[in-house]
Amino acid sequence: MKPEVTESDTIGDLFARYVVPNYTRFPVSIARGEGSQVWDTEGNRYLDLFPGWGCNLLGHCPPAVVQAVGQQVQELIHVPNTWQTSLQGRWAQMLSERSFGGQAFFCNSGAEANEAAIKLARLHTPKERYKIISFKGGFHGRTLGATAATAQVKYHEGLGPLMAGFRYAPFGDLEGTARLVDDETAAILVEPVQGEGGIHLPPDGFLAGLRQLADDYGLLLMFDEVQTGCGRTGEWFAYEHFDVVPDIMTLAKSLCGGIAGGAMLTTAEIAPSLRPGMHAATFGGNPIAAAAGIATLETIENENLLSRAVALSAIFRERLEQLAAECELVRELRILGLMIGLQIEADAEQVVDRCMKENLLVNGTQGNVVRLLPAMTLTDAEAHEGCDILTDVIKQLT
Numbered sequence: 001m002k003p004e005v006t007e008s009d010t011i012g013d014l015f016a017r018y019v020v021p022n023y024t025r026f027p028v029s030i031a032r033g034e035g036s037q038v039w040d041t042e043g044n045r046y047l048d049l050f051p052g053w054g055c056n057l058l059g060h061c062p063p064a065v066v067q068a069v070g071q072q073v074q075e076l077i078h079v080p081n082t083w084q085t086s087l088q089g090r091w092a093q094m095l096s097e098r099s100f101g102g103q104a105f106f107c108n109s110g111a112e113a114n115e116a117a118i119k120l121a122r123l124h125t126p127k128e129r130y131k132i133i134s135f136k137g138g139f140h141g142r143t144l145g146a147t148a149a150t151a152q153v154k155y156h157e158g159l160g161p162l163m164a165g166f167r168y169a170p171f172g173d174l175e176g177t178a179r180l181v182d183d184e185t186a187a188i189l190v191e192p193v194q195g196e197g198g199i200h201l202p203p204d205g206f207l208a209g210l211r212q213l214a215d216d217y218g219l220l221l222m223f224d225e226v227q228t229g230c231g232r233t234g235e236w237f238a239y240e241h242f243d244v245v246p247d248i249m250t251l252a253k254s255l256c257g258g259i260a261g262g263a264m265l266t267t268a269e270i271a272p273s274l275r276p277g278m279h280a281a282t283f284g285g286n287p288i289a290a291a292a293g294i295a296t297l298e299t300i301e302n303e304n305l306l307s308r309a310v311a312l313s314a315i316f317r318e319r320l321e322q323l324a325a326e327c328e329l330v331r332e333l334r335i336l337g338l339m340i341g342l343q344i345e346a347d348a349e350q351v352v353d354r355c356m357k358e359n360l361l362v363n364g365t366q367g368n369v370v371r372l373l374p375a376m377t378l379t380d381a382e383a384h385e386g387c388d389i390l391t392d393v394i395k396q397l398t
């Protein structure tokens with residue numbers, strides 16, 4: 001048995017003894033964050049190009065969100081959804097007016113938003129329709145429904161039997177998708193740009209083709225914009241880049257400027273199928289999340305951050321294209337707004353570890369993709385600082 005933890009034990013000891021070891025964690029304890037910088041408990045400063053796993057799109061501790069939450073906790077922290085709050089109503093209105101004009105169901109995470117979408121698809125379509133087509137390499141979360149929707153075998157191992165009814169199509173292959181449609185198909189669920197799968201943009205016409213397929217066969221088209229949404233790509237929502245409007249859209253991650261929150265948006269025609277008693281989230285749309293969500297949308301607007309995301313994207317594109325031209329290890333740069341994937345012929349985790357030693361935080365996914373999800377509030381100087389370090393690290397691998 002492990003000995004008792006005492007006052008003098010390290011944070012690492014506390015984790016080893018008391019925290020379920022389901023994450024691979026760096027042996028670093030983060031104590032404070034501001035913008036795109038964080039400091040550990042030893043006082044070391046890091047530049048964070050993957051803040052909050054995509055949740056901190058406004059950077060760490062964005063002042064307007066800090067202010068809104070600070071004020072809100074003194075007025076009302078939580079009321080159940082058997083009551084109305086002006087905050088939740090206003091938040092839904094703001095999301096509706098910036099997207100396709102529908103209604104919102106609020107929850108607390110991306111997986112939960114996708115669970116709501118899956119239920120709604122089954123409830124809204126005729127009883128015999130229960131199947132949902134999702135895409136290989138996609139990622140939709142870790143609850144069992146969202147895990148079944150996630151067409152990556154490595155996340156299924158040991159969990160079976162999974163929820164029935166998912167069919168997996170190759171991302172980008174319209175004919176392959178059409179072949180999976182039958183009389184029992186209810187919906188198509190897709191990330192407009194695959195994130196965890198390695199930043200994959202859809203080929204030209206793919207999402208429009210899915211829209212057509214859905215219309216032809218009476219299916220619902222559901223976009224998982226948990227990672228792409230709320231300005232990440234330089235538009236409010238990624239679907240705007242492709243001129244395709246979904247029937248259902250899920251959001252989380254950056255929705256509340258770093259506070260936990262999720263939402264499923266759908267049209268006013270489809271929404272009533274999620275009738276009272278069929279779905280709920282106790283904390284969904286709570287006053288803290290709503291205040292943070294409103295402050296997030298206002299900040300993006302007031303500070304012109306959609307344009308800022310486009311400008312920053314251009315810096316990353318130029319710097320990383322330069323790196324690709326100079327370094328044979330770089331196979332491909334895939335970028336839309338502030339979703340950035342650099343596929344390399346090397347282990348991406350090695351890059352993550354070496355960057356960490358240089359006080360730069362980045363992410364590795366799918367073995368060989370270095371992923372950056374920087375904040376819209378990053379400065380030009382910080383963008384160049386990050387690119388300088390990343391360039392040196394990758395060049396030194398050769």
Ligand SMILES: Cc1ncc(COP(=O)(O)O)c(C=O)c1O
Pocket residue numbers: 108109110111112114139140141142191195196224225226227228252253
């Ligand atoms: C596209 C997408 N959907 C869903 C999720 C799950 O979100 P959460 O971890 O908030 O449940 C993620 C998380 O990375 C995601 O990238």
